[in-house]
Amino acid sequence: MKIAxxxxxxxxxxxxxxxxxxNHEILIGSRKAEKAVEASENALKILxxxxxxTTIKGLTNSEASKLAxxxxxxxxxxxxxxxxxxxxxxxxxxxVVSIGxxxxxxIGDKPTRVITCPQGSVxxxxxxxLPESKVVSGFQNICSKCLEDLDCEVNCDVLIAGNxxxxxxxxxxxxxxxxxxxxxxxxxxxISKFIEQITPLxxxxxxxxxxxxxxxxxxxxxx
Ligand SMILES: NC(=O)c1ccc[n+]([C@@H]2O[C@H](COP(=O)([O-])OP(=O)(O)OC[C@H]3O[C@@H](n4cnc5c(N)ncnc54)[C@H](OP(=O)(O)O)[C@@H]3O)[C@@H](O)[C@H]2O)c1
Numbered sequence: 001m002k003i004a005x006x007x008x009x010x011x012x013x014x015x016x017x018x019x020x021x022x023n024h025e026i027l028i029g030s031r032k033a034e035k036a037v038e039a040s041e042n043a044l045k046i047l048x049x050x051x052x053x054t055t056i057k058g059l060t061n062s063e064a065s066k067l068a069x070x071x072x073x074x075x076x077x078x079x080x081x082x083x084x085x086x087x088x089x090x091x092x093x094x095x096v097v098s099i100g101x102x103x104x105x106x107i108g109d110k111p112t113r114v115i116t117c118p119q120g121s122v123x124x125x126x127x128x129x130l131p132e133s134k135v136v137s138g139f140q141n142i143c144s145k146c147l148e149d150l151d152c153e154v155n156c157d158v159l160i161a162g163n164x165x166x167x168x169x170x171x172x173x174x175x176x177x178x179x180x181x182x183x184x185x186x187x188x189x190x191i192s193k194f195i196e197q198i199t200p201l202x203x204x205x206x207x208x209x210x211x212x213x214x215x216x217x218x219x220x221x222x223x
Pocket of ligand 1: 006007008009010011012013014029030031032035036073074075076077079083099100101102103139140141142143144145199
């Protein structure tokens, strides 16, 4: 598959680009093509040191959206609406993965707090902006530091929510491709608000116990 990552020059998007590049063509998106190209070259260097050969290109967010089958939205919460409103046409009919958390840092407050999203969650907000895309929510509860370090066994469950059954299956199988991750179908998109709100708790635990990246695992569920 061709996977575009909007804002893939940032921490979480770059980590996902490295992890998904083993089996897929990755299109790192940015507001500036040169910045995306630089990130793609950096990713290729990291992967070649691990003897992984793959295709990663750097493009503008718009070009990456046009070419991709699956588009991951890896943007700070406060720039999600403005960015996606410009990409409605490009994203029509596509699987759009919402990984965002409405952290209160968007208004200059702490990362251990969230702000209210009128639609209920970032994922539902994205679905409202992109009514003709298949929005799937996931990857909010894994930390970029672990994703970026290819020697780090992520060892987490990834809760995945969405209203389109096939799109959700695709994203669950993508999650399962990352060693140590178990993708779990958590239900419809409306459940995303609970998934997103686990992240500030994990950030609080990272701070309190000086962890690289706390995660979650659901007990009692044998898939
Ligand atoms: N970091 C984590 O550990 C983590 C964990 C779980 C979930 N998440 C979620 O993942 C998403 C990305 O997080 P991140 O930490 O990777 O974010 P980030 O590094 O702060 O930003 C990601 C990218 O957003 C783009 N961007 C910045 N300002 C923008 C603007 N005004 N308009 C449009 N694009 C802009 C930048 O790309 P260009 O300058 O190249 O355009 C930047 O590289 C967030 O929604 C976050 O909640 C992050």
